[in-house]
Amino acid sequence: MKLVRAGFGNNNVDTCARVCHSPTGYGLSKTFGTSAGTQDFKSVAKTDVIMIIGANPTDGHPVFASRMKKRLRAGAKLIVIDPRRIDMVKSPHVAASHHLALRPGTNVAVLNAMAHVIVTEGLIDESFVRERCDLVDFEMWARAIAEERNSPEAMEPYTGVAAQDLREAARLYATGGAAAIYYGLGVTEHSQGSTTVMAMANLAMATGNIGRDGVGVNPLRGQNNVQGSCDMGSFPHEFSGYRHVSDDSTRQMFESLWNRPLSNEQGLRIPNMIDEAIGGGFKGLYVQGEDIAQSDPDTQHITAGLRAMECVVIQDIFLNETAKYAHVFLPGSSFLEKDGTFTNAERRISRVRKVMEPLSGKSEWQATIDLSNALGYPMSYSHPSEIMDEIARLTPTFAGVSYEKIEQLGSVQWPCNDKAPTGTPIMHVDRFVRGLGKFMMTEYVPTEEKTGARFPLILTTGRILSQYNVGAQTRRTENSVWHDEDVLEIHPFDAENRGVKTGDLVALQSRTGEISLRAEVSERMQPGVVYTTFHHAKTGANVITTDFSDWATNCPEYKVTAVQVRRTNQYSDWQERNAREDIELRRIAPRFATAAE
Amino acid sequence: MSLIKELDYGTPIRLSEDEVTLTIDGVGVSVPAGTSVMAAAMSMGTKIPKLCATDMLEPFGSCRMCLVEIEGRRGTPASCTTPAENGMIVRTQSDKLARLRKGVMELYISDHPLDCLTCSANGDCELQDMAGVVGLRDVRYGKEVANHFETDSPLALPVDTSNPYFQYDPAKCIVCNRCVRACEEVQGTFALTIEGRGFDSRVSAAGVSFLDSDCVSCGACVQACPTATLMEKTVVEHGQPEHSTVTTCAYCGVGCSFKAEMQGDKVVRMVPYKGGQANEGHSCVKGRFAWGYATHKDRITKPMIRETITDPWREVSWEEAINRAASEFKRIQNDYGREAVGAITS
Ligand code: SF4
Ligand code: SF4
Ligand code: FES
Numbered sequence: 001m002k003l004v005r006a007g008f009g010n011n012n013v014d015t016c017a018r019v020c021h022s023p024t025g026y027g028l029s030k031t032f033g034t035s036a037g038t039q040d041f042k043s044v045a046k047t048d049v050i051m052i053i054g055a056n057p058t059d060g061h062p063v064f065a066s067r068m069k070k071r072l073r074a075g076a077k078l079i080v081i082d083p084r085r086i087d088m089v090k091s092p093h094v095a096a097s098h099h100l101a102l103r104p105g106t107n108v109a110v111l112n113a114m115a116h117v118i119v120t121e122g123l124i125d126e127s128f129v130r131e132r133c134d135l136v137d138f139e140m141w142a143r144a145i146a147e148e149r150n151s152p153e154a155m156e157p158y159t160g161v162a163a164q165d166l167r168e169a170a171r172l173y174a175t176g177g178a179a180a181i182y183y184g185l186g187v188t189e190h191s192q193g194s195t196t197v198m199a200m201a202n203l204a205m206a207t208g209n210i211g212r213d214g215v216g217v218n219p220l221r222g223q224n225n226v227q228g229s230c231d232m233g234s235f236p237h238e239f240s241g242y243r244h245v246s247d248d249s250t251r252q253m254f255e256s257l258w259n260r261p262l263s264n265e266q267g268l269r270i271p272n273m274i275d276e277a278i279g280g281g282f283k284g285l286y287v288q289g290e291d292i293a294q295s296d297p298d299t300q301h302i303t304a305g306l307r308a309m310e311c312v313v314i315q316d317i318f319l320n321e322t323a324k325y326a327h328v329f330l331p332g333s334s335f336l337e338k339d340g341t342f343t344n345a346e347r348r349i350s351r352v353r354k355v356m357e358p359l360s361g362k363s364e365w366q367a368t369i370d371l372s373n374a375l376g377y378p379m380s381y382s383h384p385s386e387i388m389d390e391i392a393r394l395t396p397t398f399a400g401v402s403y404e405k406i407e408q409l410g411s412v413q414w415p416c417n418d419k420a421p422t423g424t425p426i427m428h429v430d431r432f433v434r435g436l437g438k439f440m441m442t443e444y445v446p447t448e449e450k451t452g453a454r455f456p457l458i459l460t461t462g463r464i465l466s467q468y469n470v471g472a473q474t475r476r477t478e479n480s481v482w483h484d485e486d487v488l489e490i491h492p493f494d495a496e497n498r499g500v501k502t503g504d505l506v507a508l509q510s511r512t513g514e515i516s517l518r519a520e521v522s523e524r525m526q527p528g529v530v531y532t533t534f535h536h537a538k539t540g541a542n543v544i545t546t547d548f549s550d551w552a553t554n555c556p557e558y559k560v561t562a563v564q565v566r567r568t569n570q571y572s573d574w575q576e577r578n579a580r581e582d583i584e585l586r587r588i589a590p591r592f593a594t595a596a597e
Numbered sequence: 598m599s600l601i602k603e604l605d606y607g608t609p610i611r612l613s614e615d616e617v618t619l620t621i622d623g624v625g626v627s628v629p630a631g632t633s634v635m636a637a638a639m640s641m642g643t644k645i646p647k648l649c650a651t652d653m654l655e656p657f658g659s660c661r662m663c664l665v666e667i668e669g670r671r672g673t674p675a676s677c678t679t680p681a682e683n684g685m686i687v688r689t690q691s692d693k694l695a696r697l698r699k700g701v702m703e704l705y706i707s708d709h710p711l712d713c714l715t716c717s718a719n720g721d722c723e724l725q726d727m728a729g730v731v732g733l734r735d736v737r738y739g740k741e742v743a744n745h746f747e748t749d750s751p752l753a754l755p756v757d758t759s760n761p762y763f764q765y766d767p768a769k770c771i772v773c774n775r776c777v778r779a780c781e782e783v784q785g786t787f788a789l790t791i792e793g794r795g796f797d798s799r800v801s802a803a804g805v806s807f808l809d810s811d812c813v814s815c816g817a818c819v820q821a822c823p824t825a826t827l828m829e830k831t832v833v834e835h836g837q838p839e840h841s842t843v844t845t846c847a848y849c850g851v852g853c854s855f856k857a858e859m860q861g862d863k864v865v866r867m868v869p870y871k872g873g874q875a876n877e878g879h880s881c882v883k884g885r886f887a888w889g890y891a892t893h894k895d896r897i898t899k900p901m902i903r904e905t906i907t908d909p910w911r912e913v914s915w916e917e918a919i920n921r922a923a924s925e926f927k928r929i930q931n932d933y934g935r936e937a938v939g940a941i942t943s
Contacts (some may be wrong), residue, residue: 002708003940004939004940008926008930008935008938008939008940009930009935010799010935010936010938010939010942012936012938012939013939013940013941013942014939014941014942015941015942040874041851041875042874058813060849061849061850061851062815062849062851062881062882062883063811063815063851063853063875063876063879063880063881063884064851065785066783066784066815066879069785070782070785073785087606091785091786092785092786092787093785094785104892187790220850221849221850253632263935267936267939268939270941273939273941281933281934281936281937282933282936282937282938282939283929283931283932283933283937283938283939284925284937284939285925285938285939285940285941286922286926286938286939286941287940287941288940288941288942288943289942289943290941290942290943292941293750301800307906310925311925311926311929311931312924313922313925313926315892317891317896317897318893318895318896318897319895319910325906326906326907327902327903327904327905327906327921328900328901328902328921328922328925329897329899329900329901329910329918329923330918330919330922331896331897331898331899331900334847334849334890334891335844335845336844336857336864336888336891337847337891342845342847342852343852344850344851344852344875345850345852346875348852348874348875350845350852350854350873350896351843351844351845352844352845352847353843353844353857354842355842355844355857355862355864356862356863356864357858357861357862359892359896359898359913360898360899360900361898362915367915369920370915370919371919371922371923374920374922374923375923375926375927376923376926410854410872410873410874411854411874411875420765425737428708448771463812465881465882465883471688472890473847473848473887473890474887474890475889475891476885476889476890476893476895477722477886477888477889477893478761478886478887478889479761479883479886479887481761481808487770499744546764571726579923583908584907585618585906585907586910587909588901588909588910588912589909589910589911589912590913
């Protein structure tokens, strides 16, 4: 991010967290005052009620799922809010007390209805609210949420969740002892992602489930260093430690240390960059370790944007999908070749240590420095630990972090500074970071993505255990024995209507595009909802996702797309063109021919 | 650089405000209440022989290797299942204990192929270590007794190599149950069971191959196995690692700690690190096994440039690639304004 702010002289830097967890940052900082989860993983061992919303921990966060299951086998209760019957709902010796199988896109409606039950049935933790929260906001929120239109009965037609079941789940959350919320991309990748995060924060405050062991509101983050990039200010509007670029004192501090005037204008987010590129005003992009042509929604829009640019620089270990549209390729390093740190979902900073020399002969941070130097902004670090030291100097919440301390303690959970010299496992213990907890209004607004006669089904997307995100890594391991293609899961009822059987090739069509893939008839789905993963580039699941996004942060709405499914015997035009381009746009001049695909 | 070996206390660490004080082999030691006699001994550096106990799992008490004498108690209780108590006086070594342990060991070894030299676990096998510790020198039972390892034995079962990352060789199993318990307690999948009774019993993935079972390949069973029965295929192929470095998994937001176990600059296996506070010694299939992409043939290791996206890529020096990127960005900013370039990072 320093390269952009000082080297490019603008704030056009963004991160993949945009496509995953930006609503977490927004929602939690509005209510609690920090942008990260409240607990350490260990805390789950003290939980009495676990509520999982829009996350599939056994596939997405397997090692933490094992910790949850251990606690559940020891007697804790489980509430699952998810359109699909995920494994946690029923697995050996673990069964959810309540599975609220909502219609995709109605998270806010369900959470509001739960809040309604808690407010109207007198389940508020009054002393917690009185001592720790802003009462004016609370009163306003409670009055609104108590209105009949937020009741489980009134919401049932939207959510498809039986009011009685929802009432019982709400009572369990409020009165079952220490209750903790764990949520995933099923919450954030929605047009109301930020609202959902705030609705969860409201629930936790209203029931006093914050600030001690066993409670809290916790994102299960997708990628290893998502938290890290957010913390480090890889956002167009924020410096490290979540401080806005227009904040003069912060900016001056950076300016004097970096010796450069910095822009106080918010930069472009990924979708804006693409739009601007298509409009002709944005021409050069440096992409580090991301594959936006596969991972971001509405693939055809993204590739059109990339094609319109004059210089796309990719730093990656493989010729990924985005590299098909690039002009300069800088070979990256795998984690085995890197020195650095990773910050995980519990704000824990751990060391990554180099176990072999970079195959490319140059480490990634060195390449970035070289690029900055060539741009005329000299940077000189001799080791990544010096970068960490600089971050510590510039970021109050990291002031106490250093490689030395991480070596000593094994790892450190931020905030780590004079007030918390060894880090902070659990946040908001005596007071919220923002002072008083702030209840935020969370009105349910149905998504604009509507089903209708042409597109009667809702598509949601997710991931499975053996593959990881865009699959660039896992696809190149033996893990493919478990998952060699993306399939479309469809409920028997919808399948029968369309004459579809497991194994059939089906065409999946949305307003933005069409792809073909194999169907798998599955009882995990509810009627009207279909599901697929996005691990294989050739499937192109994101060709059909739309670019509706969260109102506050532009986090794309992967989880809800209106679609139609029909049997077919051929691959879609996009897939055939893409297969051709896979070869054409990836050629390497023969005289140096290597084993590229 | 050397191989990082983590201590195994034999039973899980207990956290308790209350302490108990006991005497082991004449030395006083204080431990949190609930700690086993075995772990109390280990906390002062005394390794009591053991096979079925490991500190990732609750004690099970089946192998009878860890017997001790406790003053005022009859018989020889198992130290893994006996909680330490105030005032206890424990002896971990005596002629009687040595005889008992040797007898147990002899029975195990009589049904174990003695191919240590060519075994993949050679040098990292708890059964081998224990045979050494108890001073086993010969085995009185011959091959005429029923066994699981002679290929013509009616009890012999084939090696299961169905899982892409590890194999299961029933001939070497000592039925300590550690894998089954790891699958239940650590991973929570309950894919493994012990099938059959008594001498006939063997570990089974519920009657089907590992690949066809509910196994999710987290590796907890392989980690728990004290022998070469469950073993990483990379170790079978390349041999034991000789040095290791602790690092962090590059996949998901859990951020598990691993020991990268190496031979030279080649990774032999990734083993979850018990000292890692995010994962406490557990792992999933991705971090544990799916690291082969790092040296996949599709890796591009040379900088490349091209004029247009339909041109073939041209390999160039680092300098040329970086200069091209920088001059293009500068040109674009010149032609279209400062805001016309940007970056996306992971
Ligand atoms: S496979 Fe290994 S861990 Fe499992 S019972 Fe046999 S020896 Fe023990
Ligand atoms: S081992 Fe599995 S659970 Fe742990 S960080 Fe890696 S991918 Fe995540
Ligand atoms: S180690 Fe105690 S009985 Fe096996």
